[in-house]
Amino acid sequence: MSTLIPCIIAGGAGTRLWPVSREAMPKPFMRLPDGESLLQKTFRRATDLAGVQRVLTVTNREVFFRTLDDYRPLNKGDTTLDFILEPFGRNTAPAIAAAALHVARLYGEDAQLLVLPADHLIKDLDAFAKAVDSARELADQGWLVTFGLVPTHPETGFGYIEKGQALDGANFQVARFVEKPDAKTARQYVNDGRHLWNAGMFCLRADAVLRELREHAPDVLDAMIECLAHSHSREGSQELQLELDGQSLARAPDISIDYALMERSRKVAVVPCQLGWSDIGSWQAVRELSPADAQGNQCNGETVLYDVSNCYIDAPKRLVGGLGLKDLIIIDTPDALLIADSKRSQDVKLIAQELKRQGHDAYRLHRTVTRPWGTYTVLEEGKRFKIKRIVVRPQASLSLQMHHHRSEHWIVVSGMAQVTSGDNEFMLDTNESTFIKPGKRHRLANPGVIDLVMIEVQSGEYLGEDDIVRFTDIYGRVRADTGKSSDT
Structure with missing residues (x-):
């Protein structure tokens, strides 16, 4: 059987899980009760499959380093990491087209992509592995294979797949994809046995998906061929980054793989499966992961409750008192509170x-x-001032940068700081400080083996994060035009 390349698609903001999921720290990075993120669980699920030696991840450029942070504890060095980095999201059809072109070029047109959303939960890993084996056999026959989940209840929030002609004893050609139904139709789908939940997971041979894209969505394929031709790659030790060109990516249609290809192709097969699956698409789905107490409450954090029932309270940082509450979701974060x-x-x-x-x-x-x-961490801010707690990892360094509108006062709380200020370079020990004037080039680095913890006091007329000009940066964040960027 041909090479299997798991392709983790990490897009979307997870807005139904605000305030924990946000654009710069979206749903895949959410920690579940066992301490692992959804992204980590997806990576572990992919690398545990037999024969997998490399994993491709399509994600936003801004969360690349956060993604690496999640992968590193799980990757023991025997899995090569490939990344396709998007400057902005452009939906799943361009993402999968880019992945297929990338995989075909590097690993052969007969290589198989196992497309996995980064933010789904699957509890039955043995059933998952068996479903993947079935899908791979069909993919090698030229089918575009999707995974259909046997519905456990009427669900109006999911799309459905209608089974067509049987291909073997367990798998089927897809008759049609169905939009999210109303409640009455969803009940019919559960009872008739012909409909499955659309999990958004696929197994595709690179040559097959490129062939079908050429026939059914040539605008998507042509746009991504052009995009990859103008994109740049960097290769390191067991790591490859392909950074997509923003101008050509913007010309790609913003369309899902379902609409662009799966609903149009006649070569789509479905593997029915029961995986203990959840898309963790709402706080109601999250609360179902934890057992309830005698009053039907699920609580994360310290609570004092009187006459409270059927509530979900997630407040790990501070005490919550509740009185006379029923059927509420309460999510507390340091800067935002949700009550729903x-x-x-x-x-x-x-x-x-x-x-x-x-x-x-x-x-x-x-x-x-x-x-x-x-x-x-922003500790406090007001007119003309902002106070931050900064933690720099060992051997890490901020960019050489300059601010037009603000000064910065740095105080070392613990660890050792290496400071560049203008033409001077010096060390700061614990309880020592320095002052950076507006317009002066500066850099902060941690040469030590423990975290550097600092307090930064900013003052000035404008304190926005976009008041930064980078000159050099070890993380590749300097833009070719002005050096400006929107993060510290």
Whole structure:
């Protein structure tokens, strides 16, 4: 059988899971009760398959280093990591087209892509492995294979797949894909035995998907051929990065693989399966992962409750007191609090959408923001000042940069800092400090073996994160035009 390349598609903001899921730290990075993220579970599931030696991930350029942070504890060095990095999301059809072109060029046109969303949960790993084996056999026969989940209840939030002609004893040609149904139709689908939930997972030979794209979605394929021709790659030790060209990617149709190809092709097969699957698409789905107490409550964090029933409370950072509450979802983060009727968990996206419309930072960022070199946390801010806690990992370094509108006062709390300020370079020990004037080139690095923890006090007329000009950066974040970027 041909080479199998798991392809993890990590896109979307997960707006139904706000305020934990945000644009700069989306749903795949959410930690589940066992401490692992959805992305980590997907990576582990992919690398545990027999014969897998490399994993391809299609994700946004801004979360590349955060993705590496999730992969490193699980990757023991025997899995090669490939990345296709998007400057912005362009839906699943361009993403899968890029992956197929990339895999065909590097690993052969007969290589198989196992396309896996990064934010789904699968509990029955043995059943998953068996379903993949069945899908691979069909894919080698030229079928575009999707995975259909046997429905356990009427569900109006999922798309469905209608089974067609039997291909063997267990698998079927797809008769049609069905949009999200109303409640009455969903009940019929569960009872008739002919309909399956559409899991959004696929097994595709590279040559087969490229052939079908050429016939049914040539605009998508042509756009991604052009995009890859203008894109740049970097290769390191067991790691390859292909950074897509933004101008040509913007010309690709913004369309899902279902609409662009699967609903049009007559070469689509489905493998029915029962995997203990959940798309973790709402807080209601998250709460179902934890057992309830005698009153039907599920709580994460310290709570004192009186006359409270059927509530989900996630507040790991501070005490929550509740009195006379029923059927609520309460999600507490350091800078945002969600209180919602549990029956309306799907509508949480409306709050996230409104925040985005307003340009509010709580749509995009948490108070603690992850960067390639570590993290920063905004402790307090007001007119003309902002106070941050900065953590720089051992041997990590911020870019050589400059700010037009703000000064910075750095105080070392623990560890050792290597500071570049203008033409001077010096070390700061614990309890020592330095001052950076506006317009002065500067860099902060951690030459030690423990985390460098600092307090940064910014002051000035404008304190936005976009007041930064980079000159050099070890993480490749300097733009060719002005050097400007939107993160520290």
